[in-house]
Every structure is written in C-alpha cells, then in structure tokens.
Amino acid sequence: MEHIRAHVLICAGTGCVSSGSKKVEAALRAELARTGLDKEVKVVETGCHGFCEMGPIVIVYPEGVFYCRVQESDVPELVESHLYKGRVVERLLYREPVSHEKIPHYDEIGFYKKQMRLVLANCGHINPESIEEYIAVGGYDALAKALTEMTPEQVVAEVKKSGLRGRGGGGFPTGLKWEFTRNAKGDKKYVVCNADEGDPGAFMDRSVLEGDPHRVIEGMAICGYAIGADEGYVYVRAEYPLAIKRLKLAIKQAEDMGLLGDNILGTGFNFHLKIKEGAGAFVCGEETALLASIEGKRGMPRPRPPFPAISGLWGKPTNINNVETFANVPQIITRGADWYASIGTERSKGTKVFALTGRINNTGLAEVPMGITMREIIYDIGGGIPGGRKFKAVQIGGPSGGCLPEELLDLPIDYDSLTQAGAMMGSGGLVVMDETTCMVDVAKFFLNFTQSESCGKCTPCREGTKRMLEILTRITEGKGRPDDIALLEDLAKNIKATALCGLGQTAPNPVLSTLRYFRHEYEAHINDKRCPAGVCAKLSGYQITELCKGCGLCKKACPVEAISGEIKGRHSINQAKCIKCGACMAKCPFKAIIKG
Incomplete structure (x- = not known):
C-alpha cells in the first residue's frame, strides 16, 4: 500500500486555469514522476480558493503552505526544495x-481571516470531480437525514426557522417560498436552480458550481423532497463550460450511487435532475423569463401573480432558488436551524458570498457573515485600494444595485440596510471605485448594460431606459441641460413604478444612487462643462501646472502642436487644438501635467 506523505492542492477554477494552473499541474506531475516522488506525493485538483488575484494557487499539506502566482517554471524548485528537502520556497509565498x-499559511492571510466560509467550505479543499471526496467531508448526510429522519413538513419548517433568505437578489424568505410550493395544488412539481448569473463582475455561482457541485445537487434534492417534486432543472449560462462539465459529471456520479434518480437511498423518493444551458440573456435571470427559456420560448418575463410557486414551469407549481441559496441548505439540515440563525443579523441570517472586483488589491471571492461592514470587506479582506489612491464608491448589487460613497463604509451589510441606503444585496457583485472614477460615467455604463439587455416587452423599460441613457450620454459629452437631473429622477421613478419585472424596476438604481450621493458631479458636468475625475473625454483636458520646468519634452510629444512655451519657462496647452491623447502627460518627467 502506498504511503502518501504530502498532498499538493492546485486550484483548477476558471480564474487559475486562465492564469496557467493546468500547465503547472502537468509540470508538477511530470517532475514528481521524474524524481520518483509520485508514489509519496498526491496532486489534487480543487475548485476556486477565492483569492483570484493570486492565482495560480498551490497549497502543500500537511504543512498548509500557501504558494501564489506559481508558474510552470517554478515547479522544479518547488519539488526539490519543498517536497524533497522540506524547505519552503519563500519567493512564492x-x-x-x-x-x-x-505569510506562509492559508489561515494567516488577511484575505481569509475575517471570512466565514460555509457555502465555500469545500471550494479549494476537495476535488470537485470526486463524489467520494464530497462524501468524505459529510456530503449527502443532509439528504440522508431529511429522507430517513424528517417529514417534508419538518424540512420546510427547519428552513423557515433558519431565516435563510434568497441569495439571488430579492432576499425573499426561502422556507416561505418552499411552503407556498408545497401547499400548491398539482400532481407534478419542479425544482429550478437559477445559475444564470449575468451581472457584470459577478462569478459567485460559477465558482460554487465549479468547486462544489454536489452541494448544490444535494440542496436541490432536499428541496424536491420538501415540496413534493420529482424533477429539477439547473439553468446555467453556456458561457460557464467548466461549471457545466463538472455539474454533468456530478449528476452522473450521484445517479450511479443512488443519490439521484428513482428510490433514493431506498426511501421511495424519486428525483431526477437536468441541465438547461442558457444563451446568456441577462433578462433570463428573472424567474418567469428563465422558466419561459426552459420551455423553449423566448426568455421574456410575464406578469405576476400567479407566482411560479402556484403556476411555474409548464404551468406546474415550481420552486426557484439560486445556486448559493441551495448550497446553504445541506448545512442547515445537518447542523440545525438554530445554528444557522445564530450567524448574521436580526433579519439577515447566515453568510453572503461577494465577488470583489474593480480598484481593489485583493480581487476574488469572499464569504462573510451578514452584518460585517463594507470597510471590513474592502480594507481588511480586499486589502484596500491599489497605488495609495483614495476610495470613492462601491457598486453593490450589479446593474440592479447602487453606488455607495465613503461615508457609508461602516454600513453593516444586510438586506434592509442596503435597501435603505439606495442599493441592494443583489447576487453579490461588489465593484470598488477610486478617485479616478467618474460617477456619471459609471451610471451610464450600468444603464447601457440594462438598456441593451432589456427584453423590450414593456414600454417603461424598453423606452424609459433608452431615454435615460440618451440624457446621460448628453451629459457626459458636455451637452447637459439645466433640467436634465430633474428629468432623470422623474423617468427613474416612473420606470421603477411601472416596469413589468424586477430587472426593469431596479434598472434606474445606479442613476438614482449616484444622484443621491454624487449629485455635485452631475452638476459639474452640466453647469461647469467639467468632469471632476477627468474621465469624460469631451469634458476633460490636460493642464500644465507650476511644477513645469520648461524641458520641452511635452511640446515634442504633442502630435498636433497644441503646446507652446520657451525652454526653462512654463509651457501651456491650447485647449482648442488639444486632442486629449495624453502623450504630453506620459512624457513629462516632473509630473507637471494633470488631467481634469
């Protein structure tokens, strides 16, 4: 029998794979075989560790040494120094x-210290393509407990008691939704997992499906038992090929072991699971549009009621939750509702997974207890703003969310606090912005996204967002009018009140939140014809400050001869001729040229 003295875990999530982790793995296996250490050292592919900024990530156990940004060329040294001689390769720490x-050890790194990894507990620690490894860490215990020790009504009651709310954005109580579907009349019911995840900068659901697919399957099977459904669908966008591959494999493994299919664990409960690949339409994240897409129709929302719990897929009672919601369920069943309800705040229980992106040092995936502050997420976990720049705002909740300013950094993260502040939890996208960001341009970016992704079914969303985008474009091009702010607010309020679906109703949020907290930037664009951040090209120019030494390098670099001045004298820029290319600023050795 082989004696394995070390395990080398290599991240094989999409982020690390794109950074070259597959090449690292291949080189590692070859080097271990060459040195004869392959009988003593086991290489394990894992899902995402969350610390995407530092990929490819390699962790060596039993020491727990955390290596980051490992490249194929680093492998010989890693094998010889660490795996053969037992010496840590310090340059890779x-x-x-x-x-x-x-910092050599995983649990000592600031990025992980304030996290509470419940949904992500297995991601980065087990092989997502091995059902045996999932079972070894307690996988499918919750399903077994539910089927053999609990009635469906007890399962629903336990989920209700836990206080779990939907992690897809709306935050509706999960147990209550399950209860509605269970009590609905119908000879056929469905469970649907919304894995569409179309928000810019969001990759929470993808990482869970790639790193721990069996947890989601188990949560869906428990839901099927609780509501009386024998069939389920995972609606996942086709842009997630690795997630789909691992999900398909996990379903096959669960079927082969009798954990999916007919007569699961000999209890008489049947549950079959299918995958529906979506084409990437943002609107299909809305539950009724998603159901239409599964049915083979164009993905467009329909009025509610009736809600899917009463009339959903093919007119049958249907329960829809997102990936993260289902991934919470197994632990609630095994560890109890009281345990889960002890985490978080009064009305927001448990943890939330966020995708940290934008102007932040530690981009990646972080799972934190509800109630943690934005400051802790951005500075303690995210490592602050790169280059010593100043924090300006954070966009939370994706295109349906809002931009929150520096004065709200100590706001506790929970459903109600965010709503009161003019944002929303959303699915968990969190985009950090620094002082170089123009908030009017940010509002335009998100509105452009929602306007492009509008299904066009209802007039408020189809036409209203288009008119708002036209106004924002006008403002950023220096053509803003005095009444534009009032017009934006009026349009936004009407769209929120009259759009057909939740996506349309929340589309104006980025505009409303930036107007609420950064109105002065709108006013500068309209009244002063100036972009304070120097981002909007038609409102920004380059200026030469008193730091100018008169070296003349900027004058030589200017392609349109817009700069004048004598040697050793302060130069100036003719704004009428300047094409705003930035060549002068790039050449100035004294940092005497500023944009604004």
Missing part, C-alpha cells in the same frame, strides 16, 4: 499588500 510581510 504571499505578501500582504501594505506590510509586504511574507
């Missing part, structure tokens, strides 16, 4: 962004 301190 993680360094904190501020102190630059080298």
